Amino acid sequence: MLLSKVLGVIVIARNGDRYNYYQDPYNYAASNTETTALGEVESHGLGAQIRSTYFDSKSPSYIEGIRSDLVDNNEVKVRVKAGVEGTVVFDSAIALLQGLFPPSPNNKIVLANETTVVAPLGGYQYVPVETVEPGNDRSLESWTDCPAFEKHIKSFYASDDFKKKSQEAQPFFKAAKDYVFGRPTTLENAWNIYDFINSELTHNRTYAHRLPPTLIEQARHWANYHESGVFSDPEINAVGNIAGRTILHTILSSLERISFNGDPLQFMLIQTTYQPFISLFSQTGIAKDRPEYAGIPDYSSALAIELRRGSPPDVRDFVRLRFKNGTSGFWEDVHAFGHRADIPLTEFIYRAENAAITSNQQWKQICSSRGVLSTFADNTGVLNYFASESAFTFAYAFVGLLALYTVLKVIKKSRAEARRVRLEGAEVSEVVINYGSVAAPHPISPSSASRSSWYLSGHPGHMPQNSTTYYGEAALDSERALIAKYYPEQPRWIL
Numbered sequence: 001m002l003l004s005k006v007l008g009v010i011v012i013a014r015n016g017d018r019y020n021y022y023q024d025p026y027n028y029a030a031s032n033t034e035t036t037a038l039g040e041v042e043s044h045g046l047g048a049q050i051r052s053t054y055f056d057s058k059s060p061s062y063i064e065g066i067r068s069d070l071v072d073n074n075e076v077k078v079r080v081k082a083g084v085e086g087t088v089v090f091d092s093a094i095a096l097l098q099g100l101f102p103p104s105p106n107n108k109i110v111l112a113n114e115t116t117v118v119a120p121l122g123g124y125q126y127v128p129v130e131t132v133e134p135g136n137d138r139s140l141e142s143w144t145d146c147p148a149f150e151k152h153i154k155s156f157y158a159s160d161d162f163k164k165k166s167q168e169a170q171p172f173f174k175a176a177k178d179y180v181f182g183r184p185t186t187l188e189n190a191w192n193i194y195d196f197i198n199s200e201l202t203h204n205r206t207y208a209h210r211l212p213p214t215l216i217e218q219a220r221h222w223a224n225y226h227e228s229g230v231f232s233d234p235e236i237n238a239v240g241n242i243a244g245r246t247i248l249h250t251i252l253s254s255l256e257r258i259s260f261n262g263d264p265l266q267f268m269l270i271q272t273t274y275q276p277f278i279s280l281f282s283q284t285g286i287a288k289d290r291p292e293y294a295g296i297p298d299y300s301s302a303l304a305i306e307l308r309r310g311s312p313p314d315v316r317d318f319v320r321l322r323f324k325n326g327t328s329g330f331w332e333d334v335h336a337f338g339h340r341a342d343i344p345l346t347e348f349i350y351r352a353e354n355a356a357i358t359s360n361q362q363w364k365q366i367c368s369s370r371g372v373l374s375t376f377a378d379n380t381g382v383l384n385y386f387a388s389e390s391a392f393t394f395a396y397a398f399v400g401l402l403a404l405y406t407v408l409k410v411i412k413k414s415r416a417e418a419r420r421v422r423l424e425g426a427e428v429s430e431v432v433i434n435y436g437s438v439a440a441p442h443p444i445s446p447s448s449a450s451r452s453s454w455y456l457s458g459h460p461g462h463m464p465q466n467s468t469t470y471y472g473e474a475a476l477d478s479e480r481a482l483i484a485k486y487y488p489e490q491p492r493w494i495l
Contacts, residue, residue, distance in 0.1 A: 004308035004318060004342070006063050008258030008266040009054050010251055012303045014274050015085060015092040016042035020199035023084070025188045027150050028143055030084035035091040036203070042300040042327050043092040047099025049324070050302070053331065054267065055100070061306070066266045071101045071125050074264040079250065081272040082131040083141035092300070093129060093271035100269075101125040138363045140272050142246040143231070146367035148239045156229045156240075157188055165225060172218045179211060187222060194223035224295025231275050232282035232294070237355040239366060244279025246363065247272070248356040251305060252349055258307050259317050259345060277303060283355060284336035286321070293334070298326030308342060318342035 016039025107123035233240030
C-alpha cells in the first residue's frame with residue numbers, strides 16, 4: 001500500500017544509556033540508577049529521526065496535516081513511565097522531545113507595546129509530559145508487585161527447558177565469574193550479569209581492556225533467553241505478556257482517537273523500558289517470524305505504529321508497524337498476526353482487544369495471589385473470572401461481619417442510653433385528677449347554679465337547670481369523685 005497516507009503515529013521508545021542497576025530475578029523489584037550523557041544524546045538522536053520521518057512534509061511518511069514548525073499540544077501527547085528506571089526514562093523523554101521539537105525562533109510572542117519576546121534558549125519548545133506512576137496507573141509498569149506474574153517466573157525457572165539451558169550456560173558463567181565481582185552466576189540472574197558487563201564495558205575503560213572477547217555476546221544471548229521467557233507467553237492473553245497487555249489499551253484507544261476525524265490527536269509518544277517490546281512482539285507474532293527481535297531491544301529503540309488510510313478503491317484504515325533497533329539501526333517494517341503487509345485497523349483491534357488490560361481493577365484481579373484466573377474468549381471478548389476461594393472462607397467472612405454488626409449495635413445502644421436525660425427524684429409524682437375547667441375549683445354560688453351548665457346531659461357533674469341547691473364542700477367532693485371515674489388518671493411530671 002505505497003500510496004496510503006499517514007493519519008497518525010504512536011511511537012513506543014526505550015530509554016537511552018544509563019548506569020548499571022539491579023533487578024530482583026524473582027519479582028523484578030529494582031535499585032536506583034541514573035541516566036548518562038550518552039543516553040541523552042541517543043534519545044535526542046532518536047527524536048531527530050522521528051522528526052525527519054513524520055514531521056517533514058517532504059518525507060513519504062509525513063503525518064498529513066500535522067504542524068511541524070511548532071508543537072501543537074492538541075495534536076501531540078506524551079506519556080512517560082515513572083516506575084523503576086523512572087528518572088532515566090523521564091530524562092530520555094525530555095531529550096527525545098528536544099530532538100523532535102528543537103528550539104525555533106518562531107516560538108515567540110508580540111506584546112501590546114510591540115516588543116517581540118522569543119522563548120529561552122533560542123525558542124525552546126516546552127512540551128507537556130504525562131508521567132505514569134505505578135501507584136496510580138499500571139499501564140506502563142504492570143509486572144511489579146504482581147503475585148501471578150511472580151508465579152509465572154517461578155514456573156519458567158522450574159521448566160525442563162530452563163533447566164536444560166542452565167546446564168548449557170555453565171561454561172559461560174564459569175568464565176564470567178571473575179568479571180562480575182561476586183554477583184550470582186546463574187541463569188536466573190542472567191539479566192543482571194549482562195547489564196553489569198554491558199555497563200562496565202561502556203563506561204569503564206580498564207574493564208573494557210580486560211574483558212575477554214565474545215563474553216559480552218554470550219552474556220547478551222543468555223539475557224535474551226531469560227527475558228524472553230519471563231516477558232512472553234504462548235497465549236496472547238496470558239500473564240507472561242502482562243507488560244504488553246497493559247500498554248495495548250493505550251495503543252488501541254489512541255488508534256481509535258486518531259482514526260476519528262473530530263479528534264485532533266495525531267502523534268502519541270510512549271517513553272518506557274524494554275519489557276513491553278518483548279511482550280508486544282510475542283503477542284503479535286513478530287518474534288515468531290523474526291527471532292532476532294525476541295530479546296532485549298537496544299537503548300533508544302523504537303516501535304512506530306502507523307495508522308494509514310488507503311487509496312481508492314480501498315479507503316479503509318490500515319496499521320503498519322515499523323521497528324528501529326537502537327541508534328545505529330534504521331526503520332524496518334515488521335508485520336503483525338501473520339500478515340505480510342499492512343493489517344486492517346478493524347482486524348488489528350479485533351485480534352488485540354481481548355488481551356488488553358483496561359483498568360487498575362482488572363490488573364488487580366489478574367495479579368491476585370489467591371488464584372484468580374482470567375480467561376478471554378478469543379471471539380466474543382468476554383472476560384470470565386474464576387475464584388478458588390473455598391466455601392468455608394466465605395462462611396467465616398459472613399460470621400465475622402455478623403459479629404461486627406452485633407457489636408456495633410450494642411455500642412450504639414449503650415451510647416444512646418448514656419445520652420438520655422434522667423430527672424432527679426421519683427419518676428412519677430402525684431396524680432392530678434382536677435383538669436381545671438372540668439372540675440369547679442370553688443363553691444358554686446346559688447346564682448350561678450341557676451344558670452344552664454355547659455356539661456352535656458348524662459355527663460358526670462351535669463346539673464338540672466331547675467336545681468337551686470347550694471353546693472358546699474361535701475357536694476364538691478362528691479362531684480370530683482364522679483369526675484375521677486369518668487376521666488382516667490393522668491400523671492403530672494414534676495421537673
